[in-house]
Amino acid sequence: MRVSASWLARHIDPADLPSSPDEIGEAFVRVGLEVEDIHPAPEITGPVTVARVAEISELTEFKKPIRYCRVDFSGDRHRYVICGAQNFAVGDLVVVTEPGAVLPGGFAIARRETYGRTSDGMIASAKELGLGADHAGILVLPPGTAEPGDDALAVLGLTEPVIELAVTPDRGYCFAVRGLARELATALDAGYADPAARVAVPDTEGDAWPVRITDETGCPRFVVRRVDGVDPAAPSPWWMQRALLSAGMRPISLIVDVTNFVMLDLGQPLHGYDAARVTGTIEVRRAEAGEKLETLDGHTRALDPDDLLITDESGPIGLAGVMGGASTEIPAPGDLEPGGRVDVLLEAAHFSPTVIARAARRHKLPSEASKRFERVVDPALPPVAAERAAQLLVELGGGTLADGRTDSGGVPAVAPVRMPLSLPDRVAGVTYPRGATARRLGQVGCTVDLDTGPDGQGQIVATPPTWRPDLAQAADLVEEVLRLEGYDTIPSELPAAPPGRGLTAAQRRRRAVSRALAEAGLVEVLPFPFVSDGVWDQFGLDADDERRRTVAVTNPLDAERSRLSTTLLPGLLDMLVRNRSRGAEDVALSTVGQVVQPAATPSAMPDPAVTARPSDEEYAAITAALPAQPTHVAVVLAGHRVPRGWWGTGRTASWEDAVEAARLTGAAAGVELRPRRGERAPWHPGRCAELVVTGTDTVVGYAGELHPKVVEALGLPARTAAAELDLDAIPLRENLPVPRVSPFPPVAVDVALVADETVAASDLADALTAGAGELLESVRLFDVYTGDQVGEGKRSLAFSLRMRAADRTLTGEEANAARDAAVAEATGRHGAVLR
Template identity: 55%
Template structure:
């Protein structure tokens, strides 16, 4: 939106010497993006004068028409002789007054004008177009001054063409269509500068008469909820548009066409109300406003014949038969709210003008403009929202301008078909802006700012006091306001919009830039921290995380070899599964995870270590029917509890699967294949990361599907089973087409108790006594149980114990193996003697011998 400050001053009392920088800052403070503010007087330097064309010689023999002109510029050239200028434009003739820049002048863009020879003639200067002067985008011809202009040859052309003004160009957001007018920008400037505003949209205008200005039938009051019209007869078809109007239109980037059309564009820029001018003599019958019939065609003012869609709104001439739309529907003569048609446009001989101003559905206009790729100035405003109270005011303004400058007689008949619904009031607590923004806005200030916007503010029936001293109102409450937005602000629909307006008008600079402080207890929960720590640790150890689908097939339980009474066979069946082949929710992570393992093996991967953390789903045997809950209100506590009781139990598990080599083979030597011990170690790692000390974790042999009965470990925490680890059963491996020795681990993370608060260990400054022991036991005795016996027997002096070697040979005997442990003894208050360390070692070995028949190797 481009507008001159001189135009804005007609409605807002801006300070006389308001600097462009201050003007820009005032708009920016209101949240308006300013593209540019240009002092036009400084954009052109040198002699820019009015010239009168005296002679035109048409030059031939060139690729394009060229004219050699002699122009009277008065005494501006210092000699008074005619100025010779070569020009390519053809929209002027002898006797026209034009704008000339003489040699030495500089146009916008730092384009210096000089005297030079071109096309075989001397050219001393340039006859200027609006685009060359930076006044608009029209480059189709040069500026021709209207006959009514008092300027004479040699006069400074800057005041004549508006180069003594300041032009403001703003970029508007889609929700603020009211700013696409002088009325809207002037209102914003009045707020910013704190000066009075005279609203041109509130001037009195005559209402509808009993007899309409022209017969009109509106068949769709949703697409068009208001339609107004008035006639002006006997207009002088040769009357030119006044120079000031052409200048303002040019500054806004709109080309002057004819007086009636220029007036509609001028009123659109001034008030924000798009209008249309019909040649009343070219309309045969009643105007019908309706939706288009599919297949109807209309040739718009740009000369393009368009095929209409059923959603398009059209204005039709019922005097023309249309077999596609039925009797009385008429032929489309205008694409409503977007562009008029050729058959009813104002032409050179038009004497009777019918002005139309309506209010159209913004959604319809936006879709029509995009469908036809026709983004007219009218459509841009309609899709952003136009004031439905403007049609009669706009028509009154247009009629007065046409009568004043084009003659004619305004008809007394006025049409106004009004189906506009009143705005819905918004209820808002007066302290809501303060609570949302953190700035103190007293209720009186909130009311004042909302009324500046144009809202009607009233106190609600439940009004309470904010100030204890207020008469008749209880202390400690707030003020409930009922706010009715103005008709020109369709974007104000809820309390948040009103809060934004209060903050915007009061000043964004008053809102402090303070980072919010996170309240205590709002960080990660203990379970969230645990899950993240487990995931990070497994990834650090080389496992790759996968996220598999939680859907499984009914036959998965058989493939995993689950017993008939295994609770994991009871699964939740989805009512609308993504795939009929996988209608169940998983009860174990291993099924989908092993599927991912098999898929990667099929794609050429051989050495795999995968893990997943996710929920499993166990149906509740006593679950009933879920309660019916509507959307009109939040669920009550009882409804929420009843709904939650129907949901399946969803504990979160962690699982790993391993296949191939866990230590790769290379030039450094042979690798090592992954096995059951790696799966057990993954379980120990998870529990260690969860913060559980070793003395609370027990690993012992067990039989549990789908693991190998002789290579399955049961993992316990405080005698509670939390999971299993080991090598998968050969039958399961064969059924799932997995490599031999595939191993897996699965733990119930939710069953793992929270980590205790640990005291920092006391660090002894005395040296340890390090003793290795090798114990021969039956191969069936778990190493973990032997280690427990050593810890129990060694007593308080034992600091740590670690298994570092497992040895089997014929010398030890069949079914026997040697377990070698490193024992570290240390006292907190002294250096241990050899006798004390050996005695502690012997006590540890004695307890292992007592429990498991261990024999000290080499003894």
């Protein structure tokens, strides 16, 4: 929001307003507003003078329109200048930059020869003078603004800086000079005159126009005022044009300028209709299927049933709160006969912020009106703003106020808020002066009463003003008192840090896993945690798969990904695709993070009060209503795991690498994970391993190669491998056993077992471990053979058994006995025979 000091001075006692724009900016900062920039006055030097156009000669021998103009100053002084603009005529007042002047940007004006003539200066546009961005034509001053020969810098107010503020969405009332002036007056303890209170809204009989509100939720209030016989060609006074330019808006015509000025001044968006083009009753309703509307920008828009419309008997005439329709547009002065007049219907309404916000985004049509409606407009303003705009059209456009005013709907009741009188002091840790709380809330606009609370202590009963719907609870009132008293008055004291015991065991385990994967060459990333429902079809999940049961995000960052993910793989695979698209062919990524797994029948979430700690029962209910959020570890690999080079052709990442990454995760977590054959989407059923904690039957994750259909659906590289583990499902061992070190040498014994192909290698390894007993230190598979020598449907698996005793050197007989016991156990369990 941009505002000039002179506009603020309309509502604040000028004697209390600092002369320095920096001091004004500092005052805004004290009450919590952010000053984005202070735009200094345009740097203009030299003669810049008001002149009257005396003659215009059209030079037709050139490709584009060129005018050779005589401009008269005071007395007999005049100059001839070349100008290409067409928006002025003989008799108009213009601004002439004479030779020797220097405009913003170092643009020096000099006498020059051009188009076969001598141009002795330049007729300036608003942009060239630093007044705005409009370069469509030169600046034409309204009649009576000045006299030829006057200093244009003083006439135009070009010595005044403009303050630009960033207004947060929760303070929509500051999207108007009315609200900004109130905040500045509070910061300066200056006198403030509410511009809305200065507008007299007289009683009238009858309606200005018939109105019917069908959707009272979308439009709680709709006001219409009619002004007949307005001259659309009447010029906007310079003070109004200057105000609009300082706010970053371009003056267009009197009727448009009046509605824009009132919107910026009071905060209430207005819209003007040509009464002659409105037929029958105005109705506010939702759009119907198939309806279309041509808006003022010339685009025909297909309407959505959620759109709120302004309609008459002919159909839609406006997209409520966003933009009007072309069918009821007030004609430009050039479209009327000379002296033609227009009857204007002024609309001032109150619309639902969410309805307007959705419409503006749906149609990609942000406007100054929608920006304000999205942030809540004062529902008491419509009759005041309509009356103020009508008065200006009568005063400046020669119109006549028609009898009647339509005011459908009303102002919703505002609930009072109770707050202990001492609460701001207790929250801030500061003893504020007596009466400060009531005084500050009164400056905000609240009606304040004192009462004795149930505990016998003094309480504030504050009724918020209609323009502050955000003041709904005691904490909001506390914030206003602290903000206006000054956050800088609150002492900054760091609480003493209590002694702690360092990281928890779960935190240490998480860091150990991240570090181990990084040391193994995987890059840790933070993928996007939200997914769309369509990703589960790409993953090939069954309709009843529990991973499809997700939690919706109320206000998602991405509308297409509005669900909390139940697995880390979708986000991690997205990052794999993104990295591959940017030229990274060999990718190995890992992540550690929480997933959200709601229950099939979630409990209702209670809504405890914020004035005190929830009770034990409420806390238990909150905990029960929260979905499970376990910590997972995920890994994806594609491309070469061992890079190719002069040393060899390298090695492509495969399902074995994913399994090894999972086992490495288990080792870092302090357990041994045993892989065994598994089946789970989105992995390839024949190349998927489930990871089980050794010594238990607890499955904590899956690893392997992704299914080819999943690879194709997601655009992944062929044979992409992945793993995902539930870290919280792995037993947390805070006191790991001390490693047992034997000083005696090990004995290695190899065995080759022939078994059915359906027997998993891990099952044979378990049988060997169980049979060998406590002498066995490790089992390692080092060879797999299939062929004629072992028979069809069979395979040979060769294991190396490493044995050691803690108290002696093993003899060959002991080692062989342990080996034979291990083979016997494998034979008994799986029918394996020694090869």
